[in-house]
Amino acid sequence: MSVTPVPTTPTTAAPRSADVRRRTLLRTARDVAEDLAADAIARDQAGKPPTDEAARLREAGLLAALTPPGADRGADWRTGCAVIREIAAADSSVGDVLARHYVHAWSGRFYAAHHHATALEEESVREHWLWTGAVRAPALHDDTEASDLVLRRRGTGYALDGCRSVDTAAAVADQIAVDAVCAATGDVLVVRIPPGARGVGIEPALDRLGQRVAGAGEVVFDRVAVAPEQVLGRRPHDEEATAPFTALAEPALRLALCHVGLGISESALTEARDLSRGGRAHRAPGQDPDLLLTYGELASAVQTATAVVDRATEVMAQALDTGAHLDPEEPAGVAALVATAETVTSKAALHITARVLELADAPGLDRFWRNARVLTAHRPAAHRLRSIGEHYLNGSHRAVAAAFH
Numbered sequence: 348m349s350v351t352p353v354p355t356t357p358t359t360a361a362p363r364s365a366d367v368r369r370r371t372l373l374r375t376a377r378d379v380a381e382d383l384a385a386d387a388i389a390r391d392q393a394g395k396p397p398t399d400e401a402a403r404l405r406e407a408g409l410l411a412a413l414t415p416p417g418a419d420r421g422a423d424w425r426t427g428c429a430v431i432r433e434i435a436a437a438d439s440s441v442g443d444v445l446a447r448h449y450v451h452a453w454s455g456r457f458y459a460a461h462h463h464a465t466a467l468e469e470e471s472v473r474e475h476w477l478w479t480g481a482v483r484a485p486a487l488h489d490d491t492e493a494s495d496l497v498l499r500r501r502g503t504g505y506a507l508d509g510c511r512s513v514d515t516a517a518a519v520a521d522q523i524a525v526d527a528v529c530a531a532t533g534d535v536l537v538v539r540i541p542p543g544a545r546g547v548g549i550e551p552a553l554d555r556l557g558q559r560v561a562g563a564g565e566v567v568f569d570r571v572a573v574a575p576e577q578v579l580g581r582r583p584h585d586e587e588a589t590a591p592f593t594a595l596a597e598p599a600l601r602l603a604l605c606h607v608g609l610g611i612s613e614s615a616l617t618e619a620r621d622l623s624r625g626g627r628a629h630r631a632p633g634q635d636p637d638l639l640l641t642y643g644e645l646a647s648a649v650q651t652a653t654a655v656v657d658r659a660t661e662v663m664a665q666a667l668d669t670g671a672h673l674d675p676e677e678p679a680g681v682a683a684l685v686a687t688a689e690t691v692t693s694k695a696a697l698h699i700t701a702r703v704l705e706l707a708d709a710p711g712l713d714r715f716w717r718n719a720r721v722l723t724a725h726r727p728a729a730h731r732l733r734s735i736g737e738h739y740l741n742g743s744h745r746a747v748a749a750a751f752h
Contacts, residue, residue, distance in 0.1 A: 350378040351407075352375065352406060352408035354371070372426060376434060379434060380433050380436065381437070383437040387438045387711075387714075388710060391559055394555070394559035396551065396562045397440065397516060398519050400440075401516065405475045405477070409430065409434075409445065410448060410477050411472045413431075415464075417468060424667050428602070428603060429606075430445070431445050431446045431606045432607075432609055432610045435611065436614040439607055441561075442606075443514070443558055443607050444479070444515045446603035446606065447478070447514065447600070448479065448516070451479060451480040452468070452476075453596070453599065458580035458581070474521070476521040478522050478523075479520040479524075480513065481524075481525055482525060482537055482582070484586075484597040485582065495511060496508070496510075496525055499530045503574075505536075507538065507570075507572075507573050511566055515561045516561070517565075518551065518564060522540070524537060525540065526538075526582050533584075535581065535584060538577050538579060540568070540571060540577065542566070547567070547568060547569075551563075552564050556717050556721055557718040558721045592670060599667070601685050602660060604689075605692045606660075608719065608722055609652060609656055609692060612648070612696045615700045615719075616642075618703070618715075619703035619706045619707045619712070620642065623707060645699050652692045655687060655691045656692055658684065659681075659684040659685050659687070663685065666681050683735055686731040689731060690728050697716070697723060699715075700716035700718075700719045704716065
């Protein structure tokens with residue numbers, strides 16, 4: 348099918364309004380989603396790195412469009428999340444790739460000086476970079492001695508050694524953002540590394556249970572040269588020293604992934620419904636009150652999760668718009684809302700994707716549960732619930748990072 352790409356450069360005509368740009372971007376996302384949905388099952392079964400998928404996103408202009416908003420470029424947080432959910436509903440692996448790309452494209456704003464961030468974003472748009480990464484949140488206590496990545500001085504720059512697991516696009520991204528400890532100073536620095544750089548090795552995560560097309564892998568750095576311009580900035584050792592705006596980096600990633608989870612839930616339920624209507628379900632629709640009850644329960648679960656995620660998205664958008672003037676206590680409230688959204692979305696996604704297997708039997712229907720399971724596997728609900736209770740009882744002065752450890 349034909350996909351109309353999102354324009355990525357200003358035109359000679361009058362500047363398009365933000366509303367027109369948003370509608371154009373969402374229309375392009377729907378076209379790309381339709382294209383991805385057509386062969387989603389076959390690509391899931393093949394489980395290859397997302398080389399072709401990245402090309403589809405790039406050709407449609409989505410990689411350039413999903414960068415932080417600027418003058419006639421980028422996407423605001425609300426629009427970016429809407430695009431992620433649209434793509435995730437068609438193929439959650441690609442939605443995962445796009446979600447992490449979008450958040451890591453904000454790395455300059457989270458960690459770098461303003462002029463550095465602006466130049467980096469402009470280059471990202473111009474070159475249609477695909478971002479990925481694994482930047483860890485500040486710990487509750489200083490744990491730099493346990494770091495798996497180390498930077499050592501080499502001339503005016505550094506040499507990077509170590510290895511780090513990356514959940515998406517490990518072999519096909521243009522930039523990998525990671526944090527590493529400087530051996531000379533002990534500072535934790537956030538750097539960007541091209542996967543094709545000398546000394547970078549990729550070990551793909553083969554035979555994953557789900558999210559098979561996301562391109563996860565272990566990235567090995569062996570004396571990789573890091574030029575000064577590849578250093579985005581310093582990441583504080585602990586959450587107490589983290590600037591308010593920088594503290595949004597981790598919850599922003601979690602929230603973007605909530606939209607991926609919503610996409611999985613919505614798509615699984617829609618596919619099961621279509622199978623029921625087409626007579627390919629285990630029970631015929633309209634003849635079984637228990638079936639209606641089940642669909643009512645699952646549809647309500649999706650709507651509940653959507654409402655919670657949308658509220659968190661709006662609050663995050665307002666915080667990102669505030670920028671450097673963000674109140675020091677506000678990120679903790681945002682993080683608590685994101686933790687709530689993640690808890691509700693994870694529960695809904697796992698429940699819905701398991702129940703649809705009881706409602707219908709069709710090739711590929713199991714991929715929704717497998718994808719939801721992998722997406723939520725490393726974030727125990729108990730930890731999030733404790734942090735939500737901590738924030739509710741003790742107020743926003745509590746540590747932001749606690750919501751995600």
